[in-house]
Amino acid sequence: MSLDAADTAAASHSGSAATSSRSESVASSEPSRPSQPPLQKKLVVVGDPNVGKTTLLTVFKSGVFPTVYEPTVFENSVKDIIVDSKPVELLLWDTAGQEGMDRVRVMSYNKADAVLLCFAFDSTISFENIQHKWIKEVLKHCRDSKIILVGLKTDLRGEGASPSKADVRTFGVSVAEQLAIKLELDGYIECSAKANQGVTEVFTQAVRATLAIDVGGKKKCSIM
Numbered sequence: 001m002s003l004d005a006a007d008t009a010a011a012s013h014s015g016s017a018a019t020s021s022r023s024e025s026v027a028s029s030e031p032s033r034p035s036q037p038p039l040q041k042k043l044v045v046v047g048d049p050n051v052g053k054t055t056l057l058t059v060f061k062s063g064v065f066p067t068v069y070e071p072t073v074f075e076n077s078v079k080d081i082i083v084d085s086k087p088v089e090l091l092l093w094d095t096a097g098q099e100g101m102d103r104v105r106v107m108s109y110n111k112a113d114a115v116l117l118c119f120a121f122d123s124t125i126s127f128e129n130i131q132h133k134w135i136k137e138v139l140k141h142c143r144d145s146k147i148i149l150v151g152l153k154t155d156l157r158g159e160g161a162s163p164s165k166a167d168v169r170t171f172g173v174s175v176a177e178q179l180a181i182k183l184e185l186d187g188y189i190e191c192s193a194k195a196n197q198g199v200t201e202v203f204t205q206a207v208r209a210t211l212a213i214d215v216g217g218k219k220k221c222s223i224m
């Protein structure tokens with residue numbers, strides 16, 4: 001897909017598949033009954049290329065670990081979950097970590113309830129880029145969204161690690177938690193999509209953070 005085509009497609013996706021499925025159910029001949037509008041939350045997943053964003057989403061949605069790596073341009077999907085007894089329709093926006101995809105990616109931030117800021121335990125650079133690149137971009141476009149730091153590929157923690165203290169493979173939970181505190185994020189959580197450990201909890205934590213916004217009445221982000 002060309003960048004221009006991707007721009008157009010991303011813009012036209014901002015209504016999401018969930019909107020059209022809702023229109024269909026409204027048009028059905030069920031007798032009308034007062035019902036609460038379903039809680040809908042938009043989650044955007046960002047981070048360096050190859051950290052495992054798409055795999056995280058795939059394992060969350062299907063439980064299956066994909067075997068082929070395909071760099072993402074953008075991808076939207078919907079998944080229903082229950083959080084603290086509340087049904088929530090999650091709009092999942094996967095983004096491209098690749099260089100040169102910034103124009104496409106920034107369109108994904110529009111009206112995000114939460115952003116998952118991802119690094120991986122096999123890439124020290126991906127951890128460094130949380131501070132050097134990703135937090136700046138997210139705060140620029142998405143000031144009022146909840147932001148969760150997510151450590152991916154915990155199954156690779158320690159594997160082939162050098163004794164250097166700067167190697168992310170040597171980092172325990174507290175190092176990433178410290179970064180989350182320093183950047184004033186809304187939490188830190190880690191998981192392994194490969195081992196299917198902690199995957200659902202990532203999304204549960206993100207939704208919980210957004211439910212706290214509902215109580216406080218904070219705005220969602222928007223692209224100017």
Ligand SMILES: Nc1nc2c(ncn2[C@@H]2O[C@H](COP(=O)(O)OP(=O)(O)OP(=O)(O)O)[C@@H](O)[C@H]2O)c(=O)[nH]1
Pocket residue numbers: 047048049050051052053054055056066067068069070071072073095096097098152153154155156191192193194195
């Ligand atoms: N060991 C291990 N490998 C993983 C895990 N999650 C993803 N991978 C691998 O990491 C590679 C990149 O995964 P993707 O999910 O495509 O990465 P991405 O962040 O979406 O990459 P871009 O779309 O290019 O931004 C693939 O080869 C995956 O199999 C994990 O939990 N553990």
Ligand SMILES: [Mg+2]
Pocket residue numbers: 053054055070071072094095096
């Ligand atoms: Mg991807």
